[in-house]
Amino acid sequence: MLHIVNKSPYQTRNLESCLRLAKAGSAILLIEDGVYAATRDNIAAAGVKAALGSVSVYALSPDVEARGVNNLLLDGVKLVDYGGFVDLVAEHANTQSWL
Amino acid sequence: MLHIVNKSPYQTRNLESCLRLAKAGSAILLIEDGVYAATRDNIAAAGVKAALGSVSVYALSPDVEARGVNNLLLDGVKLVDYGGFVDLVAEHANTQSWL
C-alpha cells in the first residue's frame, strides 16, 4: 500500500496517523507541504526516522526543491520526481491519501 | 486580547500555539471545530485545563450543540452565544484568529 501525506507535520497530525496505521512493508510518499517531515533536526523527524526501519519513505523532489529544503533532508528518505510518483502508484496495489 | 480558535485540537496544532502565545489575563474563544478542545477526558483537555488558571476560556454554544458535546464539557469553560461572541470582541482591545 502507498500512503500519501501532503501536510506539514506541524500543521496537522496526518503524518502521525499515517505512521500509526501504515503496515510494515508499505511505502509513504511525502508530497507538497508533507516534505517538511523529511527534514532533519526537526521534531517530526523522529517519527519518520523510527518508521524507516519498517516502511519505505519517499519525498517528491519538485516539492522539496520548491521549499528550499534539499540540504536538510533526512538520510534514508528517497527522492522521486512526478514520474517516480506514478511508478510508486503503479507498483502498489492501492493508495491512501491522508487528507 | 481575544484569541479565536476554530480547529479541532487533533486536526491541527493551532490550539497549542494559541495557548503558548496567549498572555495571562487574555481570553480564548473556541468556535466551530475548536469546541472539541473544551470536552473532558480527551488528550487536548489537559492543555485547556492548565490554561484555565491564567486565561478565560469560552466556547460558542451553537457550535457545541451542533456537535453533540454539551454533556462532555470541561468545568470552567464558559458558554456564549453569537451575541456573547460579539460582546467578547467588543470587550477586548483586539482579536487574533488562529487559522
Added chain:
Amino acid sequence: MKFGIMISEGPYTHQATDTAYQFVKAALAKGHQIHRVFFYHDGVNNATRLTEPPQDDRNIVNRWSKLAEEHGIDLVVCVAAALRRGILEENLAKGFRISGLGQLVESGIQADRLVVFGD
C-alpha cells in the same frame, strides 16, 4: 461600536462564512455597526450569483445579499483574489462590489475591531 469583518473561505466548504454571518447578525441586533465585510482568498466565492444549493439547505450567497440590502452593509470582494477564482462582474451576486485590497486595510483603520473568519 464599528466592526470590520474579513472572510477567507468559500461558502459551504468551510463554516467560516456561516459563523461570520451569525456574528454580523448578532452585532447588528446589539446595535453595533458593520463597517465592511471584506471577502479575501476563497472568500470571494461567497459572491457568485450562480450557486444553487439543495432546497433544504441555507442559501449562503442570498443571505449576504439580503443582509446588504436590509442593513446597507458594504460587501467588498478583493479584485485580485476574485480574478484568480473566476468571480467577475458578470457572475457577481446582488449587494457585492469588487474593489482592491486597500479596502481591507482601510477597514482595519476605520473600524474599532477587525475580526477574521477563515480556515
Added chain:
Amino acid sequence: MKFGIMISEGPYTHQATDTAYQFVKAALAKGHQIHRVFFYHDGVNNATRLTEPPQDDRNIVNRWSKLAEEHGIDLVVCVAAALRRGILEENLAKGFRISGLGQLVESGIQADRLVVFGD
C-alpha cells in the same frame, strides 16, 4: 495501466490540483491511460471558464482544458458539488462535463488505481 484521479480542492488556493496535473502528465508520458479526472468538493472550481490569473502565473483551468483536448481525457465535474458552488453549464470551461457522483465510483471500478488529491 489505467488511472482514475479525484481532485477535492479548487485552483490556486491549494496545491492539490497542481500536483494532480503533474501526476497526470507524468502518467501519460510513461504510456499509462487516464480513465477519468473527477472533480469533487471545491475541486469543481477548477472548471470555471471565468478565471483570470496574473499574466506571470500558470493558468490552471486552461491547462486542464488543453490536456483534455490533446489526450482526450474525461474531465468530470460532480453536479451536486458544482450546483452548491456556482459551477453551471454557462460558466463551464472547455473540455469539462458535468455529471453525477456515480462517475467517481465507476472510475474506482474501471481504473486499476484511483488516486485522491486534496487538502
Added chain:
Amino acid sequence: MTESTGGIEVEEETAGRVKKFMFVNRKAPYGTIYALEGLEVVLISAAFDQDVSLAFVDDGVYELVKGQATKGIDVKNFSPTYRALEGYDIEKLYVDAESLKARGLTEENLIVPVEVLSNEEMADLMAAQDVVISF
C-alpha cells in the same frame, strides 16, 4: 437510478466486477463539508453493488456522536443518515479505537453500532482494499 449514478447503467458498465471500496472519514462534521459530501458518495456507491466499508479515523469519529443539534448554526444535521446506511446494505462501519479513546469517547456516545478496531486491524483492513477514498 441513472441520474444519481451519473447516467451510468450500473449493470452494463460494471457487471460482475466487485471491488473492495473503503471510504475513510477523518474530518469532524460542520466545520467543513467533507463529512457531508463524503456521505453523499457513500450513498451513491450503494447502487453499484460493490463491497463497501466505512472507516472512521481521527476526527472522523466525531461524525457519529449522538445528540447533534444544529439549529443554532443553521446547518442541516446529517448524522441520522448514518443510521439509514443499513437500508442501503452498507453495514460495515469501522471505528479506530485509538481515535475514540483519545477523544474521551466510547461506543456509548455513537449514534450507530460500529465495529471498533485496533491499529493492527484497521491497518490490515485498509491494506486489503482495492480503492480507498478519503475525505
Added chain:
Amino acid sequence: MTESTGGIEVEEETAGRVKKFMFVNRKAPYGTIYALEGLEVVLISAAFDQDVSLAFVDDGVYELVKGQATKGIDVKNFSPTYRALEGYDIEKLYVDAESLKARGLTEENLIVPVEVLSNEEMADLMAAQDVVISF
C-alpha cells in the same frame, strides 16, 4: 495608487490615524495560497502609512527559507519579495524562536534579516496591536 488601494485616496480617508497592524503568517508557502495572498495585503498596507509588522509563527517560518526553487512545480517563487519589503518601509519582521527551533532551522537558513522573539516577547507584541490579520 488608487487602483491598488481599492480606489481609496489614502491621505483623505485615513489622515492622521496610525494604527499598529500585525500580519501573522502561520502557513507554509506553495501548499496553499495564504502566504502569497497574505504578502499582497502587506504590500498594499505600505501605502497607508500605518505601523506595520509581520510575525512568522509555526509553519510561517518556512516562507522565509533560503534557496526556494519552484520551477519543478510550475509555481512562481515569491520568496524574494520578502527582501523587497524594506523598499516599502516594512522593516519589522519578527520570527517566533520556538517555531524556528522545532523545525531545525536557524536565522542562517532565512532569506532576510529578522528579529527572533521568545514566547513572551511575541505574546507581548501581539497583544499590543490594534489590528491583527492572520493567514
